[in-house]
């Protein structure tokens with residue numbers, strides 16, 4: 001009976017966000033809970049002995065604290081060690097995990113696993129297409145496969161593919177090898193939505209590459225632009241059946257990477273964009289509702305602080321009617337509003353406590369209109385503001401419900417995300433991307449990069465690039 005261990009640590013790290021990510025941010029799956037992950041089903045169904053290590057995942061945020069990471073890694077390693085002889089290990093990773101004092105988290109994790117299991121045990125890993133991949137990770141992992149959709153609707157499919165490819169290779173006694181080419185491009189995810197050109201046609205090319213002889217899988221990774229690390233960039237990964245096919249796979253990877261490079265100037269936002277006040281002006285006179293504005297520089301789903309009150313300040317100063325801001329992360333303000341109670345007025349400061357670089361607390365006077373488990377709603381003039389006690393990205397209509405607010409009834413709905421998530425995209429009469437400040441600033445030249453390799457587009461524009469010789 002084949003024996004495969006499953007697990008992983010998954011995090012998208014925004015290195016511009018100075019607030020460290022601790023252990024409490026992680027949701028940890030162990031034992032049966034981890035086996036219930038749908039990705040292990042094909043393994044279990046084909047009679048493979050699946051050994052759950054641990055899987056820990058946290059929403060996008062700042063650098064992972066070293067102690068938090070080490071304790072997760074040690075638990076994962078001890079379970080792999082206790083499992084005894086293994087034929088393979090399947091990891092569910094992100095690819096953009098950065099750890100304080102360690103650097104690239106995935107590389108450190110797989111390196112540590114190799115120290116326990118040696119080089120003969122096959123290791124397969126699924127990745128988010130927003131991962132920034134190191135050459136070492138590709139060298140020490142046998143199979144790497146990434147999501148093919150952003151916004152992501154194929155997470156389970158990708159993990160299942162990582163598991164099935166691994167089981168197939170073990171069954172056929174193959175030793176696959178992955179190769180990677182990294183075009184020097186920093187691409188915010190908002191400019192590479194996979195249903196929008198040029199990303200759409202690039203991703204459509206993947207099945208063709210996979211159909212070629214000797215190639216097991218291929219991935220395009222957009223990368224994570226808000227990570228100031230030497231490995232931040234787009235990547236193309238191709239998995240070859242064995243070392244004999246390596247050159248052919250490398251050729252395919254170069255072809256895709258060159259195509260990404262040639263289209264570098266075509267990647268753009270898929271919604272009209274502008275400065276904060278411009279987006280408000282366009283929206284307030286729009287004939288239909290709701291109009292969604294993405295406060296893209298303070299995008300919680302990209303690891304920003306999520307507490308910049310800039311939009312509240314602008315909407316109230318401009319006397320905008322019928323607007324909603326969802327939401328601002330401010331536990332202290334939530335506690336205060338809970339004490340004040342529904343229906344009562346209060347003066348308080350909101351936001352600007354986490355991102356102190358681009359924001360500052362905003363003094364407001366408003367009426368508490370709703371108190372729920374995770375936050376409160378406050379009405380300031382004719383602007384409703386949801387304040388949350390934890391990071392909360394309002395990505396579905398259901399997310400608004402606890403606050404007694406129907407976003408479909410509002411003229412303007414400001415959300416702290418970048419590209420609109422699918423349900424909001426469908427609900428929006430119109431949507432705009434505000435080029436606002438923050439740790440997910442879409443204007444990359446406004447961020448202070450120190451560690452990315454140079455030259456890199458779009459920070460540098462006047463240079464040529466060719467894939468390195470294999």
Ligand SMILES: [Zn+2]
Nearest residue numbers: 128129130152
């Ligand atoms: Zn992602």
